[in-house]
Amino acid sequence: MGHLTEHDRMLITVLREAGVLAEVAGRNLDLKDGVIMIPCADGDQMCDLFEFKTSLFQEQQFHPRIHTLALNGGALLIPANSPVQREGNEDTVILQHLRDGQALKGINLVVLYAHAPCGAAGIAKLNSKQVIELLIAAKTRVKEEIPGLKVACFCHVDWGEGRKRTYFVSRDKWSEWVVKNKEFSQVA
Secondary structure, three states: OOOOOHHHHHHHHHHHHOOOEEOOOHHHOOOOOOEEEEOEOOOOOHHHHHHHHHHHHHHOOOOOOEEEOOEOOHHHHOOOOOOOOOOOOHHHHHHHHHHHHHHHHOOOEEEEEEEEOOHHHHHOOOOHHHHHHHHHHHHHHHHHHOOOOEEEEEEEEEEEOOEEEEEEEOHHHHHHHHHHOHHHHOOO
16 A cells, blocks of 8 residues: 555556646646645655645745645545545535635635545555546535635655655546546456
8 A cells, every 4th residue: 555556657657648647837726815735644745745735835926825624535535425435424524624614714726636655545445547536526526516616636646765746637638538548447
């Protein structure tokens, strides 16, 4: 669970080449009011995520304003009936706290994070493809249940040996890629 499998390394590389996982252009996020960040609570990755998100604020010359909602699995808990859920109600808890955070802080930008490797995803026996599918499903559910929010997806990859990178996840490129790559659709 603590290391990327060769299959996941290959898939992440393919998704990068296809533009599904893209370099982050912080200027594409309007950070002036802040951001509600929903990552996994993984303490081995949180510092890197937080530093990266803070750097995006600095690029736009805004003081960092990051409202964090973190449980094991993070955004992967949001899709209804997610296999990452352990108690069966983590999705409703996160969505309620998201609504509360929006109301209390006046923040309308949400960033959903997945990461690889993820212990919570490993417990649920999910590969990187399934993680991306859940992340995209989380975005869809948030937008359906809380209209008016801007929602962006990111995937943080721990390549090992201290090499970590955050990528933007394009829902449109993902949809195109799935249609063109049926062989990966069959892989569990």
